[in-house]
Amino acid sequence: MTADPIAPEPPLELPWRRLHPLSPLLRGGLFLLVVAGIIVANLRDRVFEVFFPSDVIDAMGPNESDLIDYIVAERLVIWVLLGLLLVIGIIVGISWLAWRFSTFRITGEAVESRRGILFRQHRRAPLERIQSVNLQRSLLARIVGLTEVEVQTAGQGGKVSLQYLGHREAKLVREQILLAAAAAGAPATLAPDIDSTGDAQPAPTSTPAPVPATDSATEFAPAPAQPAQPGNPAELAPAVDFAGQVYGGTASVLDGRLRDLADFDIDPSARETGMLIKVPVTRLIASILLGSEMLAVVVIALAIVAASIWGSPMALAGFLPVGLVMVSLLISQFNRGFNFALSRAADGVRVGAGLTATMTETIPFGRVHAVEALQPIGWRPFGWWKVRITTAGHSVAQGGQNKLQNTVLPVGRIDDVLRVVETLLHEGDGREDRRAALSEALVGDGTGFVGAGRRAAWLLWFGTRRAGIRIEDAESTHASLRVRRGWFTRTLVIMPIQRAQSVQLGRPFAHHLLGLATLQAHTVLGPIRVQMRGVDLEQARVVFDRLAGTVVRVQSDESHWRRGTASPNVGEAGLE
Amino acid sequence: MTDTEWPTPTETWQRVSPKFAWADLALNLLLVLVVGVVYLLVTTLSDERLPLVVHLVFAGVVLVMLINAVFAFRRVKAIGYVLREDDLLFRRGIMFERVIAVPYGRLQLVDVTRGPLLRALGLATLKFVTASVATGVNLPGLPAAEAEALRDRLVELAETRRSGL
Numbered sequence A: 001m002t003a004d005p006i007a008p009e010p011p012l013e014l015p016w017r018r019l020h021p022l023s024p025l026l027r028g029g030l031f032l033l034v035v036a037g038i039i040v041a042n043l044r045d046r047v048f049e050v051f052f053p054s055d056v057i058d059a060m061g062p063n064e065s066d067l068i069d070y071i072v073a074e075r076l077v078i079w080v081l082l083g084l085l086l087v088i089g090i091i092v093g094i095s096w097l098a099w100r101f102s103t104f105r106i107t108g109e110a111v112e113s114r115r116g117i118l119f120r121q122h123r124r125a126p127l128e129r130i131q132s133v134n135l136q137r138s139l140l141a142r143i144v145g146l147t148e149v150e151v152q153t154a155g156q157g158g159k160v161s162l163q164y165l166g167h168r169e170a171k172l173v174r175e176q177i178l179l180a181a182a183a184a185g186a187p188a189t190l191a192p193d194i195d196s197t198g199d200a201q202p203a204p205t206s207t208p209a210p211v212p213a214t215d216s217a218t219e220f221a222p223a224p225a226q227p228a229q230p231g232n233p234a235e236l237a238p239a240v241d242f243a244g245q246v247y248g249g250t251a252s253v254l255d256g257r258l259r260d261l262a263d264f265d266i267d268p269s270a271r272e273t274g275m276l277i278k279v280p281v282t283r284l285i286a287s288i289l290l291g292s293e294m295l296a297v298v299v300i301a302l303a304i305v306a307a308s309i310w311g312s313p314m315a316l317a318g319f320l321p322v323g324l325v326m327v328s329l330l331i332s333q334f335n336r337g338f339n340f341a342l343s344r345a346a347d348g349v350r351v352g353a354g355l356t357a358t359m360t361e362t363i364p365f366g367r368v369h370a371v372e373a374l375q376p377i378g379w380r381p382f383g384w385w386k387v388r389i390t391t392a393g394h395s396v397a398q399g400g401q402n403k404l405q406n407t408v409l410p411v412g413r414i415d416d417v418l419r420v421v422e423t424l425l426h427e428g429d430g431r432e433d434r435r436a437a438l439s440e441a442l443v444g445d446g447t448g449f450v451g452a453g454r455r456a457a458w459l460l461w462f463g464t465r466r467a468g469i470r471i472e473d474a475e476s477t478h479a480s481l482r483v484r485r486g487w488f489t490r491t492l493v494i495m496p497i498q499r500a501q502s503v504q505l506g507r508p509f510a511h512h513l514l515g516l517a518t519l520q521a522h523t524v525l526g527p528i529r530v531q532m533r534g535v536d537l538e539q540a541r542v543v544f545d546r547l548a549g550t551v552v553r554v555q556s557d558e559s560h561w562r563r564g565t566a567s568p569n570v571g572e573a574g575l576e
Numbered sequence B: 001m002t003d004t005e006w007p008t009p010t011e012t013w014q015r016v017s018p019k020f021a022w023a024d025l026a027l028n029l030l031l032v033l034v035v036g037v038v039y040l041l042v043t044t045l046s047d048e049r050l051p052l053v054v055h056l057v058f059a060g061v062v063l064v065m066l067i068n069a070v071f072a073f074r075r076v077k078a079i080g081y082v083l084r085e086d087d088l089l090f091r092r093g094i095m096f097e098r099v100i101a102v103p104y105g106r107l108q109l110v111d112v113t114r115g116p117l118l119r120a121l122g123l124a125t126l127k128f129v130t131a132s133v134a135t136g137v138n139l140p141g142l143p144a145a146e147a148e149a150l151r152d153r154l155v156e157l158a159e160t161r162r163s164g165l
Helices: A023-027 A029-051 A054-059 A066-073 A077-101 A139-144 A167-184 A253-261 A268-273 A281-290 A292-310 A313-337 A377-382 A414-425 A432-443 A457-464 A509-513 A537-565 B019-045 B052-070 B072-078 B116-120 B144-160
Strands: A103-106 A110-115 A121-126 A130-137 A146-153 A159-166 A276-278 A341-344 A348-353 A358-364 A368-376 A385-391 A407-412 A468-472 A480-485 A489-496 A502-507 A516-522 A530-536 B080-083 B087-092 B097-103 B109-113 B123-129 B137-143
Touching: A023 A077, A023 A139, A023 A159, A066 A077, A077 A110, A103 A167, A110 A159, A121 A146, A121 A159, A130 A139, A130 A167, A139 A146, A146 A167, A159 A167, A167 A358, A276 A414, A281 A292, A281 A313, A281 A377, A281 A407, A292 A313, A292 A377, A313 A407, A341 A414, A348 A407, A368 A377, A368 A414, A385 A414, A407 A414, A414 A432, A414 A489, A432 A468, A457 A509, A457 A530, A468 A530, A468 A537, A480 A530, A502 A509, A502 A537, A509 A516, A516 A537, A530 A537, A537 B087, A537 B097, B019 B052, B019 B072, B019 B116, B019 B123, B019 B137, B052 B072, B087 B137, B109 B144, B116 B123, B123 B144, B137 B144
Parallel strands: none
Antiparallel strands: A103 A110, A110 A121, A130 A146, A130 A358, A146 A159, A276 A341, A341 A348, A348 A358, A368 A385, A368 A489, A385 A407, A468 A480, A480 A489, A502 A516, A502 B097, A516 A530, B080 B087, B087 B097, B109 B123, B123 B137
16 A cells, blocks of 8 residues: 555565554644644634624634734734744654654564664564564544554563554554464464374364355465465455454445444454354443442442441542542443454454454464453353453553453353353364363363362352362363362463463462462463462372373473474475 | 472472571571661650550561571471472472472573672572563572582573473
8 A cells, every 4th residue: 555565475575664654643643633723723713704794703702812913913924834834844854754764574583663763763573472463543543544553472561563554454464474473483373183192183163264255355364374465455454344244345435444444353254164252232331330340339339328328428529539430440341342353363363342442452373371261240140251361462561441451252151251262272173072061160060170178168268169170181282271269250260281381389378277278370471360279288289290290291292393393494494 | 297208209309508597597687687776766766655556566576577587497498499300399488388390391591699698608599480470489599509500400401391482
């Protein structure tokens, strides 16, 4: 659209490219809006004078724009206009320079970006360290038709962000990055059909099914190592409606803009394979009202009422902050969950949501370190669950309003949870027994789990009954650690054993006295704590030994496998 | 007791140098001293008589810290590690005992540091860093030569068993 044409050969050595020419406008957008606002405010009456008689103007109140009158009176118009032109010229010039100096490229090893005129900045995200590729669009950017591409890497604050690209080009760039990452890190991503224990399974949903839909849709399932072919971005990265369908027919320019504005960015192949999960608005609103955050706010409000009745009426003043918290909570949760859709693409899992500002996050397979399903007490009658994940790129403090904050399902029924977990972990892949085991772990009575010890009720209270830990599929490379816990908020944590950093058996003081122990698996920094408290000491030791053994075996299998496949001709030379 | 046998029935725990207990003790006593100085400052500088609670709190804090300091020898004895075939086993703590198993492939880096106190005793601290901050495998008070040998051994083991993130 704007940058140099995409070079087809060699496949993954794309040249330096520029960002969209309008991007400085948007990055300095606020400043320009302020300037325009001042000019318009001062010219308001001038403009009106042209259309209305002067008595109407006088009726509107005194004229505040002394500035322009002064300028006219002192005959400075020429100089002011010249000065204005000069300022605009300088701004445009600097923006143009900044745009000229902001470039990015995708190579066989990394995504790189360069920017800055005086202070040059060169950022590099190695492909095998990429944790997710996100498309972010603020409302203003959506209107202008621009999109920010953000490449998240492992490690805090390690990201390359490309501000901004045209929306369709951004989608293409994302595909190119994901394809390059898949090619570079192929052994690291755990394709389900390559199971080193020989536990080969048919993977009906994992491979992108040949999509018989439109021509443009098939472009989304290319073979790895072949980047998206150059061509018209409109055909390669079509806009998709909320049903996951590509908007049909050819469109005029304006129509195309509107479609981009309303592009839900769902992978078109997901609809065909049935790997598309959405959240209806009514359920989202109900879930926010019944959620535990809202419950806490209601409890505080009741406490204030009680205090004002039996204490001093001044306590009612406390309603103001509580009300503010409630409103901001509602808005942020609503905005984050609105139009939520999770789809399975050829190269990863795509999660998107947003009301005004939208964000879609694409997580390549094998980047998920832990999954947690939660059910606050208010959701239990409806059987709703929320699912969140830990990946290496997320920082805990990442709390912007349009960020999805590790949530991969704001609210969903148990079927949705099962599908989401399967999609994220390649768990089951449609196999009925695994799906049943997962559902049993979520809502069942915990058979097959090592439960809490005899005297654990002192520590776990109502959560004693649900508490349990289990190593699932210990024999295969897909082994996972599952922990059930909670009463007020029921949870199920699933950690692929492949991703465990270390395992721990702890005996804090109270546990020691009661003859109990805690078991914990350490993952990268994230919101999920893979820990089980109150296990009987003897049992905990048995589980610890098994867990440590499984971790070593699964991870050494993986490293052998990496060694085997990542031979030079595939790993490096093939991409150079 | 099974406490001494599990989880390594065949191998014995490697311990850190007993000399480290003296460093631990000295540091703890230094802290007691600091609290004592603060107490003296508070009592002498305040114009009015302080309530009894303040004296009691200070006395309690000093007592707990003294007991904690005396446990230095027991605490240092509780630190141990074993290099198993595929993972490092580490344990620490009496009141909050922890046993941690880290596969060698998870090693991101090994850190050997020597503070002034430890250097005087000819000791060093070895830190085993993984991608998880919670792992926290920290071997304080190894003899300097042993710490460096252990570091090289760990790096070598990690090289042969490298896995992803």
